Amino acid sequence: MSTLVVSLSALPDAGASVDCTLEEGALRPQGEPELGVTAVRVQGVLEPIGGEYLFRGALTGAYGSVCDRCLAPMASAFRIEAYWVFQHSASSELLDVWGEDDDEADERDEDGPRLGYVAGGEIDLAPLVWEELVLGYPAKFICREDCAGLCMACGANLNETECGCQETQDSGSPSGGRGLAKLAEMFPDLKPKVEE
Numbered sequence: 001m002s003t004l005v006v007s008l009s010a011l012p013d014a015g016a017s018v019d020c021t022l023e024e025g026a027l028r029p030q031g032e033p034e035l036g037v038t039a040v041r042v043q044g045v046l047e048p049i050g051g052e053y054l055f056r057g058a059l060t061g062a063y064g065s066v067c068d069r070c071l072a073p074m075a076s077a078f079r080i081e082a083y084w085v086f087q088h089s090a091s092s093e094l095l096d097v098w099g100e101d102d103d104e105a106d107e108r109d110e111d112g113p114r115l116g117y118v119a120g121g122e123i124d125l126a127p128l129v130w131e132e133l134v135l136g137y138p139a140k141f142i143c144r145e146d147c148a149g150l151c152m153a154c155g156a157n158l159n160e161t162e163c164g165c166q167e168t169q170d171s172g173s174p175s176g177g178r179g180l181a182k183l184a185e186m187f188p189d190l191k192p193k194v195e196e
Ligand SMILES: [Zn+2]
Pocket: 067, 068, 069, 070, 071, 072, 142, 143, 144, 147, 148, 149
């Protein structure tokens, strides 16, 4: 199926595969802040199981943002495993099955499935896709592990240029530069030669 809305009357007993790619605008509920995700591909299988419906699959795409250090535009690819159960009503029966207190919603989410609901004979996967995207949002964006960031003095991108402001602090080694600079501050006499 190429949509995130599945009509249960059209759902075979064996389940139906879902493969659907959507832009953020088609997923974001009204009033929610923009996440900046690229098109999200939702792949998986929705199947009826004992009066409820299980979706297992994965969401793939990328979060677009800027590097926290150098502010360069970047994308952070994601793959989020989906394990969702859709119920006919908001009964708490299934919650008990998964054996966690309602208070510990976060823990339950890690162990058991995320919950959605059937409405009007249909299952809409979009709200849970959005939930996963929000929960999976990276705490920070770093364009690459050894990103040198911006010069504190002149704002130059130190990945691209040597502005010269920090000649006394930067050893010229991209990976060890920061640590060496720290050392050089602590032990000025041991300051490495940086003339180039
Ligand atoms: Zn960067």
